[in-house]
Amino acid sequence: MSSDSDLRAGERMYSFAQDLWRYPRSITGNGLRSTLNLLKTRLPELQIHEVPSGWKVGDWTIPDEWNLQRARLWDPSGQVVCDTEWNNLHVVGYSEPFSGVVTLDELQAHLHSLPGQPDAIPYVTSYYERRWGFCLADEVRRNLLPGTYRVEIDSTLRPGSLTYAELKLPGSTVHEILVSTYVCHPSMANNELSGPVVAVELAQYLSKLDERRYSYRFVFAPETIGAVAYIHKNLNELKQHVVAAFNLTCVGDDRTYSLLPTRDGNREIDRVARHVLRHLATNHHEYPWESRGSDERQYSAPLVDIPMVSIMRSKYWEYPEYHTSLDDLERVVSPAGLQGGFEATRRAIEILERDSLPKSTVIGEPMLSRRGLYSSLGAGRFSSLPQLLLDVWSYCDGTLSTLDIADKVRHRFDEVDQLIRQLETLQIVSVTPNYLR
Amino acid sequence: MSSDSDLRAGERMYSFAQDLWRYPRSITGNGLRSTLNLLKTRLPELQIHEVPSGWKVGDWTIPDEWNLQRARLWDPSGQVVCDTEWNNLHVVGYSEPFSGVVTLDELQAHLHSLPGQPDAIPYVTSYYERRWGFCLADEVRRNLLPGTYRVEIDSTLRPGSLTYAELKLPGSTVHEILVSTYVCHPSMANNELSGPVVAVELAQYLSKLDERRYSYRFVFAPETIGAVAYIHKNLNELKQHVVAAFNLTCVGDDRTYSLLPTRDGNREIDRVARHVLRHLATNHHEYPWESRGSDERQYSAPLVDIPMVSIMRSKYWEYPEYHTSLDDLERVVSPAGLQGGFEATRRAIEILERDSLPKSTVIGEPMLSRRGLYSSLGAGRFSSLPQLLLDVWSYCDGTLSTLDIADKVRHRFDEVDQLIRQLETLQIVSVTPNYLR
């Protein structure tokens, strides 16, 4: 498995995020469809599905489909205050169509801004109740002139469907790794264009591997309702095949690394994620399950119970630009940030793909000197013994896996994996794959 | 299950302790019988039993019965120095009858006082060897006049019986909770009138419940020999039915909370007791098994092995007034202290009675907004999501109990229990009882 962990991947993901920026995404509608179609140009095998409005999924109902042409707000002097051509966040998500004139007083009930972040346009939605509204910077709102305002919200909100996409990469077994991300957030970068672009990069990386131990399932869906719909349609398959899952969100900035573990907190995938982060960053923040807030809420729900982790950079809720127009490709997300987000999950997958049960084939220690691995002159306290190689070998008893041994000798999985391959080549150990089940 | 945890219970227990104060209790005799008869006025179903002197129980033999009319000591000037009408502690428990005149020198071998606590009358007994003696304040003893003293110990010490009482409250199952306390201590308050009066209050509280998951067995017996006798007579029944037990001792002062866990230290009842104390007090003291000193020595003995905890206020041995006349209803025990002692065990019982295995009935998260539990407007980092309710629900997988979940989300059992009942009412979870077995 060769690593494609160079900075070109970071640049490629960053540039793809720029291409995806402008679509007016929501949990349904054409902005979502255009996004998925653009993903399909990179992943031709991507299957796009529609779920009709009104269908019951789990405890939920698919809502009407929302399509926005444009939303604008003019002040009493005729100057444009908000325009979704400037920024999709200017309109409250799922705003019903409205065209008319209102006083500033009437308008205020429809405006959303953040006094504590006066230059930020907040991200506001009203999926399950009919409303209309605008979002704007508080410093703009505070200077609005008294008088009458013209409102033009050119949207439709009527029965249609919810769109999601799925990609399957078959492997040598039916055991599956699930990668889920969401595609409903308009014009924000870390939360959430980073998830989809890293997911695409991972899918391309995996599709190029000569062989895959696991089969892979990528899901690109709107958050919450999309995940619920996907689970509803695929529950038996998911429960039967998926042995571990990654939720890709907030994987684009270069500030820190974060982990949201599984509900249980001690599944194999948690150990894998912790191993990766321990060796990838000098420190990282592990959050408790109670801090969850993404699609693990659905995939790890009691009756679904898929062991899903989120290996993130700056976690949603925890960075100041979260859910505002400031979460963009200049301030927050960078090629290096995306590269790190990609690399963390790639390494976790590499562990799952390569973890093995090595077992010594010799009785007593191997004689390394006759294999040219050890100086023939024994002297003093600092011998030329390849200590790590022998430490690793000493644990090859057929019950400990590569990851177990890596954690025991406190080295990175891939280093230990390489030593085990060397021992295998020297015919000192035999190796069998170690599957998650 | 409504809580009767108001201060009236504290006052009621305190007043009852005042009524019980004067009886000359010992491990046998009429002081003990009168005490049990007064308890029976509050618990009409109480069964009083007698075990004859000389019977073999376990490794022990029931001793002769001791009855004290009065014990007095006169100094050379004819002034009374000790009189059990003043305080039952003035005579050594189980003093044989004696009437005569002795010199001060001869008398000294029969006197007991505490130089380090000069105003305290110590509590001394001689159950298994024939003696007589007086206990008095060291400041009094130091000023005794030389000369001859008149001794009048009007007691009987001859074959009779040992008395104990038992109350059974049937529940919906044969699984039993045992509550044991002892009734042999004369004229001391925390150790031990607090245990009997809290036990009576608990029995009344439990008898008023509409339903009880468990059956309850209350034992009021003299310490050690009474417990051994009770176990001897009921061993098979105890081993078959009792799933958890509380030893009620030192539950009357308002200074602190203490726990003596089971011998193993990790039984379910230990978890329950720790949960209660963690949420009842800002901190409490947990003692090791090696600090035991009450009837868990018998009930948790190797071949009996009942998981018994003592949830105490100030533990025996650990407060300065222990086993002296200073352990009284003015200095040590208070209504608030008794109330806290009652409440701690009541809460532990509430957990045992209500602990359940909740299981979600929906696939994916419940949609709270359509149930009016969640604002329909999603915005910013501080949503109006009822986070605790969802955290609790997220653990409702049918394997974790209410107590497990309460410990995971770090909330009090009754708060989490109430949320689970709310989820049950909303038909989002189904609930089955979780029995100790």
Add this chain to the structure above:
Amino acid sequence: MSSDSDLRAGERMYSFAQDLWRYPRSITGNGLRSTLNLLKTRLPELQIHEVPSGWKVGDWTIPDEWNLQRARLWDPSGQVVCDTEWNNLHVVGYSEPFSGVVTLDELQAHLHSLPGQPDAIPYVTSYYERRWGFCLADEVRRNLLPGTYRVEIDSTLRPGSLTYAELKLPGSTVHEILVSTYVCHPSMANNELSGPVVAVELAQYLSKLDERRYSYRFVFAPETIGAVAYIHKNLNELKQHVVAAFNLTCVGDDRTYSLLPTRDGNREIDRVARHVLRHLATNHHEYPWESRGSDERQYSAPLVDIPMVSIMRSKYWEYPEYHTSLDDLERVVSPAGLQGGFEATRRAIEILERDSLPKSTVIGEPMLSRRGLYSSLGAGRFSSLPQLLLDVWSYCDGTLSTLDIADKVRHRFDEVDQLIRQLETLQIVSVTPNYLR
């Protein structure tokens, strides 16, 4: 089991080490044979075995046999610089025969010294490649005169055999304790004459016991290749019978105590060793498995997997005199050091021999007062209760062993063992042996 832990044992071991000092030991040859023959004078049952050069053992081949008559080096002025009659370390172990004249420049490639320890002769060997060389103090080497040097290495290096010895002490079961030490180190004291002399003392101690629960197997062999050869010849027997093993090395100085645990780190023998060291020394150093460097590398190798610990004084590599002429009987090893090394393993063996499963025979606590073990006068907080005896008894439930109980009450094994014997004599507990298996 009476303890022979007096200082006479330390003196006896020390004096025996002095006797063994002069033999030119190596992994083969007559120095090794003479050493084993001298051990046999103390252990008449010792069986001495030869393994021919060229035999394959495990991953290794028995090398040619090396015998040294004498090695000398003369400087240009005719003065002797090195002579193995002065110190066996002066010649590189396994030096091939050589006789001739070389310039100082040519000679330098054959010299070994330690610039950081200018007064120490280093210990250097070249078992598996043909070389010759001298070891000397760096302060001597620095002052060597220019000119030609005469070299006389009177050795033979040709097919012969490797020698090891074995002693078996039968016990009441076929379960075995293995004690291994090595006899290949020339003229060094802690590493390694301490191991063989302590092993001899232990074997004598065990042979004098009235009964042994376990059978014992002592192996005296050259390090690494000797252990590999021994394992190769006895693998099935070892795997079938050996339940715990001690590697005796570096047990002669009085500076500290050290533990190298088993590979797993949590075997029963690890608990035993930790218990012994916790009670023997105010503190000791526990090393990780990765710090191993002795024959546990062979005995605990994956396919052999014997649980072996090394309970040491100053561990190899960790003391400044290690593997130099400074590791001698004056600077490093002392009678008290050897005594401590002996005592540590003796105590561990005592635990293995005596560990039991005590079980109470009485229901409820035993009545100690009628057995004269407890004052009949109950008073105050400081009773004369034999608390430790009752604590120990309270754990006698038939599932906890003497060692478990000793760890729970935090007392030394032999103290708790003695209390259990007392309880057995009083017929309050019954005792069954607790075998390692």
